[in-house]
Amino acid sequence: MSHLLMSPLRYLPLLMACLSFPAAADGTKAPAHWPSMEPARQVSNAAAAPLLATARAGKRVVAVGDHGVILLSDDGASFRQAKAVPVRTLLTTLQFVDARHGYAAGHDGVVLATQDGGETWTLLRATPGLEQPILAMHFDSLEHGIAVGLYGWAIETHDAGRTWTDLAIASRESNDRHLLHMFATARGSLFVVGEGGTIYRSTDRGKSWEGTTTGGKGSLWHGLGLSDGTLLVCGMRGHLYRSSDDGKTWHAVDAHTTQSLTGIAELADGSVAVVGMGGTVLTSKDRAKTFTRVERAGQEALTAVLADGARPLLVSMSGPLAVDRPTKP
Template structure:
């Protein structure tokens, strides 16, 4: 029997599924202009210096200097789903999404241009730029590619030596210099040479891992299906399970200024760890909206992102 698999694109709320034939239309239209774009479905958020930049469905990108007042980006040349963002400073950033699209901004997200449409138009799920030249994008069915010229040209990467096609859901950097990928069915990978070669990690998990983060003390965190949270050492050699306080799928993690870790996920899940990262306290929003991303505000409060756009916590 053929497996039907759903990568971490956006949550059930967008009803986005992936198939081998999915690609961007040849006559791509620019992003839809909205009167209140901050209420459009949003999937990803990143910081460009002090500015917050969030992106999502129909090519919508919104910006905020304070997390309270938002405006739509002036120019985004595609109306496809944008799934991930990466900034190297307050001005230079990249966005990826459906149809293998790679966008670039040089003004902190105000305007964007198409740098590339990757061969076979894969569904891209995550992107990480280590600097203004070197970046790696990963996605559905084991897709991975890197660029060494700021995103203009891309070369395929082999992440799994086994040649499998498990979805590569999220790429992130550890504090000790390694790169890590959280993947489908408990698969995770590590590179200690800036993405040139990859090794599989034994996480002990079987369910999909959808997000990860390098913590400030050097340890690693991955999270995913059924409320699973894994805490790893600096190299990802040893992992232990933490109780998230929920069985809902976790879609994003972030470390707060005080060292605690926040998690969001399906069913309106929001969980906060204690200061020693030993346990989490979980609550569910009354609206039960699936959540896809989060960002700490400068005042210590959290911003949540999902099918209703920006949600102040």
């Protein structure tokens, strides 16, 4: 048995140690003795499970995390567990193409799909035994999607996740850097960000990629394209960068913190929220040119943020969090 262990504060998407076991057979069928390939249990405290990603399925909020836990909320306040999830592995990334159709992915190379707004999920792909956790993905249609992970690894599907092929994204000089997040812009450009300030940009749906840089060395954990075309990326030690030319050049923004930043959301009133470790919440009222910082009293490890109208909905290593918890500057 070999192990790949990542520090929780160095690479947030690998918060739970990435365990590798003797290589399994090729394909999506997992041996019965793999615990992570057993269906997720219904648990009484699911709403307190560590969560790593959240997305909207129409008006519904969906969040994924450890042990195959998938939470659903139709009011942004009360959460319940999805009815059927076929795995217990750590889920790291989530996206809905429309209100009913979505994908989730994570460790063991798992890709899941739902056709009923997250109530039930089916297993499309799994490679237990290989050190290839999926850390991020992006679908630009129901059929076409790209997923990325450790050491520059990337795969692509053209048939709604039923089959996947390897995809070359990273340049030769940095092809072993971990790829940690993907996002698209209003112009249709696709970005992958990751270890050591890595940024890759594609303007042709992932057929070709070019490298760009913020000028910093810190790993990037998240990015978002705002409705006005502004781009933001954030990551380790409070690094926050802004682009106004579709990612061709980047400029540092003062985050007023050295806490690592993990998620970005644009709210209904046009303001921007950025969250991170130590209960850090940044807000901007000027299209991400400047930010103010508050620190939640509980100093939770915030892992993602989602717009809930003009308020941010926070998720963390201890589940979803109320947005009105007392804060301090």
